[in-house]
Structures are given as C-alpha cells and as structure tokens.
Amino acid sequence: MKSLLIGTAGHIDHGKTSLIKAINGFEGDSLKEEKERQITINLSFSNLNYKQKHLSFIDVPGHKDLVKTMISGAFGFSACLFVVDINEGLKEQSIEHLEVLELLGVKDIILVLSKCDLCENPKEQEQKILNSLEFIPMKVFHTSIKDQESIERLKNYLLNLECKNANANLVFRYYIDRVFSLKGIGTIVTGSLNEGKISLNEKIICLDNQKELVVKNIQNHESNFAEISAFNRVALSLNCDYKELKKGYVLSKKGFFKGFKECDVLIKAKRLKNEKMLFCVGAKSIE
Numbered sequence: 001m002k003s004l005l006i007g008t009a010g011h012i013d014h015g016k017t018s019l020i021k022a023i024n025g026f027e028g029d030s031l032k033e034e035k036e037r038q039i040t041i042n043l044s045f046s047n048l049n050y051k052q053k054h055l056s057f058i059d060v061p062g063h064k065d066l067v068k069t070m071i072s073g074a075f076g077f078s079a080c081l082f083v084v085d086i087n088e089g090l091k092e093q094s095i096e097h098l099e100v101l102e103l104l105g106v107k108d109i110i111l112v113l114s115k116c117d118l119c120e121n122p123k124e125q126e127q128k129i130l131n132s133l134e135f136i137p138m139k140v141f142h143t144s145i146k147d148q149e150s151i152e153r154l155k156n157y158l159l160n161l162e163c164k165n166a167n168a169n170l171v172f173r174y175y176i177d178r179v180f181s182l183k184g185i186g187t188i189v190t191g192s193l194n195e196g197k198i199s200l201n202e203k204i205i206c207l208d209n210q211k212e213l214v215v216k217n218i219q220n221h222e223s224n225f226a227e228i229s230a231f232n233r234v235a236l237s238l239n240c241d242y243k244e245l246k247k248g249y250v251l252s253k254k255g256f257f258k259g260f261k262e263c264d265v266l267i268k269a270k271r272l273k274n275e276k277m278l279f280c281v282g283a284k285s286i287e
Contacts, residue, residue: 003054010083011091015114043073056233076192079108086113111137117144172196174251187242197229
C-alpha cells in the first residue's frame, strides 16, 4: 500500500483541526484542556484509507507557546496543508510555521484557505495572501467545513497525490515522539518512519543510551504488520522498561549511526535579537 505523511501548519484558530475532522471524521482535540480552550495542545494522529492509498495526518498546534511541539511533528511531513483563514490572512504563527517548514526542507506545501463561506471577496483575498508568500504552493484550495464539496475536492486531490517512493534499502531511522506502557503488552513507542524498513522480531538499538532492543509488534493505525517501510506512522512494542526511553530518542540498526552531544550547525536566523537558539533534532530540542 502506498502511503503519505501529511501534516498541518498555520496560525492558531485558522481551522487546522476542524479541516482534518472534515476530511476523515477524526476529532483531534481530545484533552479536556483542549476542548475547554478550543485549541490544539498536543500532536494528534489520524489516517484515511482508500483502495491502495494510505494517508497519515499529523495535526500540529498553532499557539506560539507550542512551537516546539509543532517542530517535533513537522519533522516527519511528506507534504503539508498550510491552513490560512482567508479573512485574516497570514498571522504571526503562519509565518513562523513557514520558516520551520523551510528549515526542515518541507517543500510540498498545499495552501488551504479556510472559512471561505465568511468571505465576500475570496479571489481578492487569495491574491493578497499569495503575494505575501515567498513560495508558490503546489495547489490552492478554497474550503469551508460547512461546504462539503470543497472538502471533497481537497480530499480527492490528496488521495491522488503522488507518493514519494521511500528507499527501503536505506537504514532504518525512527524518532520517538511518544512513549508509554500498556498493561499486558509492555512498552510502546510511536513515531514517524522516514527512512528504511523494520520487521517483526528484528534487533534494533536506541542510539541515545545504546540500549539493544527487539521489536515485539508493529502497528500502523491499529493494524498489525510483519514488516513496514517509510513513509508511515508506526507504533512499536519493545522489550524494555518504558522509563528507559524518552521522546526524541532515535532508534536504528546497530553500527550505522552514532549519537552525539556536540555538533557544528549553520544557522539561518531572520529575527535573532540576543536570544537563545533552539536546536531541534527530530523530536528532541536542545537549548
């Protein structure tokens, strides 16, 4: 089955989570605080299957205080739905999210103009937004969650979007974004598989603590697999205590990669004014 990892980006309250819900029926804001404040706080993951196409969605928060969470999710994007309220245009987090996408090398960006049912001059507003962008989107969609036809047009486009063929010969590399323990099962990690493949009972290693592990089970959106390759959201059941692993740790094959504590980096800073730099590697941030 061909697969794509599709993420969201955009300012808070521009309709990212509502858009995903309209596409696949998934309610991303499940936390009590998210429902009370009507904002996305954590990354949420959902999917959409059609024939031999599998779409995995990563919905990210748009609040300025949650940019670290956005970065950890955006690391795994194959393509991105850049959501902009057509009535408000680009806002602070819209621009910041675009900068993150640029730094992470995410180039397949689809501009989704939301809340178009409330706009009196959509074409004029679209042109203003396009003029303020420094890139040309793959496609532009006018949408409203109250207009199902607009959602179906976007959904059909995504289902027909060409999948990037992942090179299964690349070395397995997997950044952990969640760790937890399930009674009767044990330690579970979730993350985005961006390179290589992994098989049941295969031996792997955590680069951060050199812990050798065995893959006990592989799941992709509640379905079990004997083997899975990039690009996919993957949950792995591992033979260790969950306290031995953390968000941001890297899993791979032994003998190919080496963890590091120091490195040289080239910084592209647009608005740096005597501030600390935030260096993000996968799902881990280092100040």
